[in-house]
Amino acid sequence: MKTRMIWGNLVSRNIEKTIAFYTALGFKQNGTETSELVSFTFSESNFIINFFTPKRFEWALKGKIVNTELNNEIIFSLSADSREEVDLWLEKVKKAGGTIFSEPENYELGYTFGFADPDGHKFNFLYWPGM
Incomplete structure (x- = not known):
């Protein structure tokens, strides 16, 4: 047996704000949002992250x-x-309202910075030669 796909599931405390943030970054919405969920595609390999309301996620x-403010x-x-x-x-992240928690820096061969979305979920952009 093997899995066909993997995706991430996170919390959104405000679906409209989540839509505005990720749309401003240029990510494409995956389907139509509901009152409990919005999904975005994050890569050419169609990695999807679903953002659920807290009640639905719990x-x-x-x-x-x-x-996410503490953990x-x-x-x-x-x-x-x-x-x-x-x-x-x-x-682009700054303009969209993201919070930079790690300023751009060199790391070994790479170059990176870290940001949090409006709900405090953390991401980083990374350039690594050959990857």
């Missing part, structure tokens, strides 16, 4: 969600094709 989780549940890394592209993403 139902699926059968537990409580983390407070982290995951960090998604998004690839960039160059150092210059990382810097372009930085400006």
